[in-house]
Amino acid sequence: xxxxxxxxxxxxxxxxxxxxxxxxxxxxxxxxxxxxxxxxxxxxxxxxxxxxxxxxxxxxxxxxxxxxxxxxxxxxxxxxxxxxxxxxxxxxxxxxxxxxxxxxxxxxxxxxxxxxxxxxxxxxxxxxxxxxxxxxxxxxxxxxxxxxxxxxxxxxxxxxxxxxxxxxxxxxxxxxxxxxxxxxxxxxxxxxxxxxxxxxxxxxxxxxxxxxxxxxxxxxxxxxxxxxxxxxxxxxxxxxxxxxxxxxxxxxxxxxxxxxxxxxxxxxxxxxxxxxxxxxxxxxxxxxxxxxxxxxxxxxxxxxxxxxxxxxxxxxxxxxxxxxxxxxxxxxxxxxxxxxxxxxxxxxxxxxxx
Amino acid sequence: xxxxxxxxxxxxxxxxxxxxxxxxxxxxxxxxxxxxxxxxxxxxxxxxxxxxxxxxxxxxxxxxxxxxxxxxxxxxxxxxxxxxxxxxxxxxxxxxxxxxxxxxxxxxxxxxxxxxxxxxxxxxxxxxxxxxxxxxxxxxxxxxxxxxxxxxxxxxxxxxxxxxxxxxxxxxxxxxxxxxxxxxxxxxxxxxxxxxxxxxxxxxxxxxxxxxxxxxxxxxxxxxxxxxxxxxxxxxxxxxxxxxxxxxxxxxxxxxxxxxxxxxxxxxxxxxxxxxxxxxxxxxxxxxxxxxxxxxxxxxxxxxxxxxxxxxxxxxxx
Numbered sequence: 283x284x285x286x287x288x289x290x291x292x293x294x295x296x297x298x299x300x301x302x303x304x305x306x307x308x309x310x311x312x313x314x315x316x317x318x319x320x321x322x323x324x325x326x327x328x329x330x331x332x333x334x335x336x337x338x339x340x341x342x343x344x345x346x347x348x349x350x351x352x353x354x355x356x357x358x359x360x361x362x363x364x365x366x367x368x369x370x371x372x373x374x375x376x377x378x379x380x381x382x383x384x385x386x387x388x389x390x391x392x393x394x395x396x397x398x399x400x401x402x403x404x405x406x407x408x409x410x411x412x413x414x415x416x417x418x419x420x421x422x423x424x425x426x427x428x429x430x431x432x433x434x435x436x437x438x439x440x441x442x443x444x445x446x447x448x449x450x451x452x453x454x455x456x457x458x459x460x461x462x463x464x465x466x467x468x469x470x471x472x473x474x475x476x477x478x479x480x481x482x483x484x485x486x487x488x489x490x491x492x493x494x495x496x497x498x499x500x501x502x503x504x505x506x507x508x509x510x511x512x513x514x515x516x517x518x519x520x521x522x523x524x525x526x527x528x529x530x531x532x533x534x535x536x537x538x539x540x541x542x543x544x545x546x547x548x549x550x551x552x553x554x555x556x557x558x559x560x561x562x563x564x565x566x567x568x569x570x571x572x573x574x575x576x577x578x579x580x581x582x583x584x585x586x587x588x589x590x591x592x593x594x595x596x597x598x599x600x601x602x603x604x605x606x607x608x609x610x611x612x613x614x615x616x617x618x619x620x621x622x623x624x625x626x627x628x629x630x631x632x633x634x635x636x
Numbered sequence: 637x638x639x640x641x642x643x644x645x646x647x648x649x650x651x652x653x654x655x656x657x658x659x660x661x662x663x664x665x666x667x668x669x670x671x672x673x674x675x676x677x678x679x680x681x682x683x684x685x686x687x688x689x690x691x692x693x694x695x696x697x698x699x700x701x702x703x704x705x706x707x708x709x710x711x712x713x714x715x716x717x718x719x720x721x722x723x724x725x726x727x728x729x730x731x732x733x734x735x736x737x738x739x740x741x742x743x744x745x746x747x748x749x750x751x752x753x754x755x756x757x758x759x760x761x762x763x764x765x766x767x768x769x770x771x772x773x774x775x776x777x778x779x780x781x782x783x784x785x786x787x788x789x790x791x792x793x794x795x796x797x798x799x800x801x802x803x804x805x806x807x808x809x810x811x812x813x814x815x816x817x818x819x820x821x822x823x824x825x826x827x828x829x830x831x832x833x834x835x836x837x838x839x840x841x842x843x844x845x846x847x848x849x850x851x852x853x854x855x856x857x858x859x860x861x862x863x864x865x866x867x868x869x870x871x872x873x874x875x876x877x878x879x880x881x882x883x884x885x886x887x888x889x890x891x892x893x894x895x896x897x898x899x900x901x902x903x904x905x906x907x908x909x910x911x912x913x914x915x916x917x918x919x920x921x922x923x924x925x926x927x928x929x930x931x932x933x934x935x936x937x938x939x940x941x942x943x944x945x946x947x948x949x950x951x952x953x954x
Contacts, residue, residue: 307640307642307817307819308640308817308819308820309819309820309851310818310819310820310821310822310850310851311819312850312851312852313819313820313821313851313852313859316851316852316857316858316859319857320858330857343812345814345816346645346647346812346814346816353850355854356850356851356852356853356854356857357852357857358857359853359854359855359856359857359858360854360855360857361854361855401815402645402814402815402816402817403812403813403814403815404812404813406718407718407719407720407812407813408812410720411810411812415651415653415808416653416655416659416663416684416772416806416808417684417741417742417772418742418772419808419810420720420771420772420773420808421720421721421722421742421743421744421772421773422718422719422720422721423721423729423742424718427712427714427729428729430712430713430729431710431711431712431729431730431731431742432710433712434710434711434712434756435709435710435756438710438756475713475715477712477713477714477715477729478712478713478715478751479712479713480712522690522691523690524682524684524686524690524739525731525740525742526683526684526709526731526733526739526740526741526742527682527690527739530710
């Protein structure tokens with residue numbers, strides 16, 4: 283069944299991100315975020331009061347502070363009152379909410395932003411608190427351990443091996459050499475085992491960062507941007523939370539989201555995949571049927587910079603920027619959330635025919 | 637620029653969670669060294685059990701007893717255990733499909749032989765915790781179990797899930813450790829407090845002075861950077877009388893909690909009013925801070941004795 287065409291043409295018209303860094307002690311969340319908001323607005327010339335809808339993604343668990351997103355709102359300038367919402371998820375899901383808002387016709391433009399400061403805590407431990415509280419969370423299985431279980435399952439199934447995983451990491455960081463925002467660039471040692479079979483080189487850097495995107499519908503998009511990145515389809519799907527219920531070597535939720543977003547109707551030339559661990563790229567490439575003709579993660583991906591809660595939105599922004607610069611005509615952007623690729627969002631972005 | 641402050645921040649909660657019928661039976665079973673699964677409509681047996689089939693979303697509740705032995709379906713060697721994890725020496729994380737079950741349970745495997753002694757497909761058995769309370773940690777861990785036995789061929793026996801004194805809830809303590817840094821603007825504010833000064837920041841756009849400063853003007857959405865001394869005196873703009881004694885707070889009730897517009901600030905901050913009977917506090921009352929020994933926020937504010945401020949001077953700050 284072909285994916286249904288969206289009711290309105292909606293595009294990414296601007297994207298900005300911070301330089302992603304290991305720490306940003308000198309900045310509060312809003313201080314880190316504000317320059318990105320200013321930059322993305324400046325790209326379009328829009329002022330906050332002219333944006334129809336604002337939506338953000340972040341999580342209190344990173345900073346250890348309740349309702350931290352309300353403080354970040356100070357950076358938006360919420361007076362006179364604005365139409366605003368927040369998701370306790372990666373900003374890619376905030377973008378999904380904004381996209382649906384634009385589809386309804388209630389707004390013609392939307393500002394989407396996301397941020398995460400992982401440096402105050404230990405993100406490996408913090409992420410255990412998103413797990414099932416009855417059977418998993420009391421055991422404190424950290425995010426690297428869960429990814430390592432998935433990596434071993436892939437190795438046992440013959441889908442990859444440790445040298446192949448190292449090659450994924452090495453390619454990502456080589457690509458990131460051209461990305462001034464990336465945290466890890468160029469040759470990065472494979473390192474010792476973090477949790478075997480994953481080495482430190484297979485794991486994402488821990489860091490702080492923020493990103494923002496502006497969406498616009500129809501003619502408004504053409505006014506704001508020379509070559510808008512039209513969202514031809516976007517969908518997200520989730521799998522059972524029980525890790526032992528799932529086949530960790532596959533990602534049926536990614537495949538289904540891709541199908542519903544229309545990925546398989548025509549080839550894509552670029553794919554920005556949110557794969558924080560090298561082994562997860564192996565799973566995603568298979569689920570998305572990407573062959574060697576597709577440029578995967580030219581930005582370096584999450585292995586080069588993984589600001590938690592913003593890394594997925596960055597994938598959409600990077601894919602859109604490739605289109606806006608004329609380096610891509612049809613790109614796929616993917617975001618993930620939860621352990622071992624539990625929840626996945628896939629978007630297809632296209633430039634106007636040339 | 638003064639040094640940016642940092643301090644340890646521990647967030648700790650005992651989450652009390654209630655269990656449904658299936659989870660209650662499963663966790664009570666663990667206390668009694670019995671492992672229960674649940675049978676789905678299409679005959680699969682889920683361990684650990686859930687109340688809804690994750691594939692069809694059908695409600696499920698038919699309990700069966702499975703073995704305490706099983707097979708590793710995947711594993712990962714954890715050479716540096718972290719706080720809260722099941723073992724304090726190197727161990728393997730494992731997903732174990734217990735004999736009789738169709739899905740796998742996540743836990744730790746105690747493998748004294750090191751990573752080379754662990755493989756997918758190896759046989760393991762439950763090691764029970766000495767003291768059990770009805771929690772997933774009643775399984776202390778798994779241990780290698782190479783004995784050959786028929787296990788797995790028998791159909792798991794039905795179980796009514798009934799136990800004496802069933803566990804109906806768990807307390808799941810959570811603790812996360814942070815190093816909190818309030819950032820540039822709030823660090824400057826806290827530094828000034830140690831010198832018994834209060835500083836705000838002025839918005840370059842609307843010229844309002846915010847206190848405490850958070851680094852951004854919430855109205856204009858721009859950075860505030862011009863530091864401004866405010867107070868120390870101020871005006872009560874509005875207040876309430878607190879009649880409920882807070883736990884661990886050594887203040888006699890009733891007392892007054894007020895919004896105080898410090899001189900030169902465009903935003904009122906909160907503070908307790910002391911040095912005056914609670915029923916004499918009023919809008920417009922002029923107050924000044926009473927500083928604690930050793931620095932920090934004012935302990936409370938007390939009347940200065942000046943005439944009350946004219947309403948017109950603070951009406952915008954209500």
